[in-house]
Amino acid sequence: MGKQIAVSLLLIFLIFFLPWLWGGPARAPEPRPEPQPAEDLPPQPEEDDPAPDSGSREPGRDSTTVLNLLADGKLQQTDMETYLMGVVRAEMPAAFHQEALKAQAVAARTYILHKIAGGGSANHPQADACDDITCCQAYKTQADAAADWGEHAAEYEEKIRRAVTETDGECVLYEGAPVLAVFHSSSVGTTQDAQSVWSASLPYLQSVETPEGEDTVPNYRSTAVFSAGELGERLREALPEAVLEGSPSNWFTNIQQQPAGMVTSLSVGGVEVGGNRLRTILDLRSACFTIAFDGDEVTFSVSGYGHGVGMSQYGSNVLAEGGMTYQEILKWYYTGTEVGVIQ
């Protein structure tokens, strides 16, 4: 009995504090605030009685994991299964291959458990998760999704339910802990390593090849057009030290680009910024862009969508259609990881 308690305490210590000792930065699908110290820990799942075969998965793990969710501005108590179904409905097209949806369910579960283990979000200390994509993950109710899905509603809802329940409790693990399972819509040739986007390296967020492209991703190429006045205003607001004088064609210098076109850094009016930062300032769909100038008009031609780190959702779908399982897809995008239940 005493030994069991000691093991439980050790487990709790590892789950809560290892990510801190380990010092991994918390970066979400989009730039997010730093995690806060774990002083107000949210409710955690209660451990079931030890099963006779303790190594096997416990059925219904998600459905017994209580989660405080801030959705539509209201705090509600739900469970992990209900929450994850809402996330998968909102984060990935339900028409995608079943294995891609399962990969998304595992990534979403991993992402929120990593966040909780890191002390949750300072934006909502009372809730484990919210429905704001700039803070946590998107979330959509069954009714809202059904309205969008129309005649496919029943079929898609069943696909989402299977994606979550057939991966019950599973996470992407690195050295036994849930990873920072960031994901994005689509990349250009390769994903990005965390270091080049967020200046913080993580062993499992490395650049890997990804197969999606113009023929498999809608709106893969996009443009954003600004007048010189509008562009100057937005840049000055975000980068007050930038010196933006004369023609906009002189404002952007020292552009550092990867072979596939991803801008890693550039100088804007003398201020060095990362390509991802400029993407955020100008609401570009990705940091893979070129800039063209025509009189008073400045055009950004953009490829892909998102920050490019971690799992590519459209890439996952292409890999799934090529025969990969969800575990293979996750291990493809999160280098050196395993998929399993936290022990």
Ligand SMILES: [Zn+2]
């Ligand atoms: Zn949040």
